[in-house]
Amino acid sequence: MRHSRVRNRVTVLALIALIVIGLLIGTYVLTQEDETPAEQTHVTLFLSYVPSVQFAPIYIAKERGYFADEGIDLEIENSFNEADGVQRLGSNDLQFGIFSGEQVVLGRAQNLPLVYIMEWYHRFPVGIVSPVEQGITEPADLAGHIVGVPGPFGANYLGLRALLADADLTEADLGELRSIGFAAPEAICEGQVEAAAVYIANEPLTIEQQCTEVNVIEVSDYTNLVANGLVTNETTISDNPDLVRGMVRAILHGVADTLADPDAVFEVSVEKYVTDLPEDQYDTQRQVLQNSLALWQSDQPGATDPEAWNHMQTILLDTGLLSAPLDDLSAGYNMSFLPD
Known part of the structure; x- marks a missing residue:
């Protein structure tokens, strides 16, 4: 009887020990779960346009944990309203976005403390596309032709003006400069315009698939302008330089x-991020990604050229989009966050 009571007591003590250990393990797990989010800084990255394989490097960096390794919990926000993104970044409602370079200069002219910290594309991504029968193969050939742009704003218009300047032409030398919105393929295929300023990675390919072979004049073959880049603001740089450095890395x-x-990277992109892509568009989008590779390639990844900033400001002044030179153009870009 006594041995039985001893065995029962041991059993009870063992159960109590197991319960205590379980509680301790549970408490540890909960504590770890509570602490993990606190170690990550939530960041919204503004990307213009819609989810696309053109943003594949962002997707693969998120998927493979490169942002998490930097203590960043990344949220991606896509929007066609680039101007809204610029304003929000300038007011510190956003901390990061990928924007075309001229938006930094124009924003700083409006006292928005934008700072360009990493070049995303190393070739200006805009060009002039036209049906081959138009015979437009160099900037001087644009004279007398109807040319479409989304409107008198943005990288497309800036690229066109830079090409006209290179050929000693003005808008008056064109047959007509026509605003067509972001519908260059339709405008070309329907004969509304004879040439159009487009993003070279995807729109010429779309036009060829829809209606006709094309010639493309790439802006970067004729002039040096600041391409799209990662942009933050002065407050973020001042308050959290390590976060800025981590985003760049x-x-x-x-x-x-x-x-x-x-x-x-393409497979990850379409599986996890560009999820509404029809299967019959896979080959097309593979080619879009392939076309984009040349824009990312550089001997100095992320670095921008000060001369490109000077030239871009000159073009902005010539177009009237910028009324006066910035007091300190170099304050709009900071390459100190690039890896050594």
Whole structure:
């Protein structure tokens, strides 16, 4: 009987010990779960346009944990309203976005404290596309033709004006400069215009698939302008330089992975991020990604050219989009966050 009571007491003590250990383990797990989010800084990255393989380096960096490795919990926001993104970034409602370079100059002219911290594209991504029968193969050939732009604003218009300047032409030398919105393929295929300023990675391909072979004049073959880049603001740089540095490192890591193995990155992009892509568009979008690789390639990843900023400001002044030169153009870009 006594031995039985002893065994029962041991059993009870063992159960109590197991319960205590379980509680301790549970408390530890809960504590760890509570602490994990606190170690990550939530960041919204503004990307213009819609989810697209053109943002594949961002997707692969997020998927492979490069942002998380930098203590960043990344949220991606896509929008056609680039101007709204610029304003929000300038007021510190956003901390990061990828914008065309002229938006930084124009924003700083409006006292928005924008700072360009990493070049996303190393070639200006705009060109002039036209049906081959138009015979437009160099900037001087644009004279007398009807040319479409989304409107008298943005990188498309800036690129056109830069090409006209290179050929000693003005808008008056064109047959007509026509605003067509962001519908260049339709405008070309329906004969509304004879040429159009477009983003070269995807729109010429779309036009060829829809209606006709094309010639493309790439702006970067004739002039040096600031391409799209990662932009933040002075407050974020002052308050959290390590966060800025981490964003740059993560994105450049994603760019390197994309250049090294675009097929693998494409598969991740369409599986996890560009999820509404029809299967019959896979080959087209693979080519869009392939076309984008040349825009990312550089001997100095992320670095921008000060001369490109000077030239871009000159074009902005010539177009009237900028009324006076900035007091300190170099304050609009900061390359100190790039990896050594």
